[in-house]
Amino acid sequence: MSSSPIEFKNPVLKWVEYRLPVFSFIDSSVGGSYPAPRNLNYWWNFGSLAGIILAVMVATGIVLAMHYTAHVDYAFDSVERIMRDVNYGWLIRYIHMNGGSMFFICVYIHMFRGMYYGSYKEPRELLWIIGVFILLAMMATAFLGYVLPWGQMSFWGATVITSMFSAIPYVGDALVTLLWGGFSVDNPTLNRFYSLHYLLPFVLFGLVFVHLWALHVHRSNNPLGVEAREPEDFIPFHPYYTIKDLFGMGVLLIFFLGFVFYAPNFFGEPDNYIEANPMVTPAHIVPEWYFLPFYAILRAFTADFFMYWPVAWLMSAKLAGVLAMFAATLILVLLPWLDTSKVRSNKFRPINKQFFWIFVADCLLLGYIGAKPAEGNFIIIGQIATFYYFFHLVVLVPLIGILERPKPIPESISTAVIKSAE
């Protein structure tokens, strides 16, 4: 593993490097001088995959913006013009549309990876917290973008979600009026959403940059969760992980473009091919799939939900639902401190490992409930799943950390990896 900065023979590179050390920066960030643990598995691919998708989203988004018209009378038609008359407009749009879903698939896997291997623990707490804010920024971006084609789901989704804020005491109504730029979702809303949808991805870029900056300080965690220390624990990022990430990109593109070319509307709602109509409410208003778990938490809060009782004297059930929905994400900020175990990887935490998978199942269940109409058993199941979500993070995680007896942990990566290879 080379630790001293590389020497350049090419005179042009030398000239630039002397004035602006950009090449050694690249080399020490994703090149041969960046040491990475030797034992990262394929779950470590999803960070770079998310980054690739972010770049794809920005590139396709900029082209879409060249042809899109942000006006309630033209937005829907301008999108259809992109689909029909702009050269390869259908390809650009379908990539952008499905890219949103791919982004969330990658980031959700990325986060569960972090949870499973305890990547959020000391000294990577800030890295994790920045990640939570990346998720929030992604959600905002996706929500705003979904409004732009001005279909029925765009309009009604925007109406439902923005109306949530009216539950906030005192300032709620003023806030909603501000979001709308008027007294209903209308042209001013569409214009400000468009402006913000263009802005937020660059905020995301900034957040990702800080995320990677923090990553590079203490470097990647690894499946064993023991800090890489010895020189034998590391391998240079290039060529080992560059090629592995490139291979991962190939697999992602097959999956991603498979949808784009053969099932482009798989993740979409038919209603969004009907132009927005404030006079006609769709039978079921459902958000995009990646919001469904949060939507389920929002709707779990009815007047007779026991999690609502303790705060019933203080606020409406609606407000409690809104707060719980945001809390579901924000509580992850506290995860590094909620988890009381010193052991990172679930490989050595037999009890916690079981509960990790139950938690994953609970999140999937919440997603399922979020897609169902709020009636009958779905409400009860949604409430139990909501309770369990918080119960896991606030009660089980700290308790298991105290009570569980972890398996013996290897001394170092190289002893574990090289021994097992023999």
Place this chain on the structure above:
Amino acid sequence: MIKKTLTSVLSALAIAGVVSTVSTPSQAAGGAEIPSQSWSWNGPFGTFDRAALRRGLQVYAEVCSSCHSLDLVHYRDLGNIGFSIDEIKAFAIDYEVEDGPDDEGEMFTREAKPADRFVGPFANEQAARASNGGAYPPDLSLMTKARKNGANYIYALLTGYEEEAPDGVVLMDGMNYNHYFPGNQIAMAPPVDDDYVEYADGTSTSKEQIAHDIVTFLAWTAEPELEERKSLGLKVMIFLVVLTGMLYGLKRKIWAKLH
């Protein structure tokens, strides 16, 4: 690990599948199970049956166009499915569009040209409702994408009328009983029946055939890019599979040094 990754990808798919099958807003309660037909454009190599498209255009022009617009389609688009420019001009000439203002500042009407959009039957929604007992015949351009399981649904809708409502069902004034329409009561009278049109190519004019043809045509108006999409997709997929295979080989080779 790859196996694990695959499982997670599959479960992500499964969630998405659940989502897309349960959230069927445009298909609220009251519609019967929709039978699947076999369509020429299904599958990775699917293309639109050109003869069916021609017949479908005829059905649209002779039947549906008296109530439904097709705003997103231009006459020129017919060139992409095998109509010659002369055929397109001859087809468009039967329609009138308002144009202008001319040099005197007056609006005038003229015959439609290939560059025009399909001329709709009504000037606006109010006029459409006035002629249809208050109901609004929606634009058909995107219909197969705007309904869940669109092509099969429209086929079922067109062939799923019942002359008499079943016992116990009271139809509202001006409504017709349909097995597949949500709520079963639809304002559109049965638009097709046996021998409603006469096909020049001698194809049967059964109700089912007519429905099949118009649905083919509407699938094209909704996804005019479909054939290009699938054929480009095939090339891209082959390229990606080869590329990814090579990257995997390279990855193995580079990592082999480690062990």
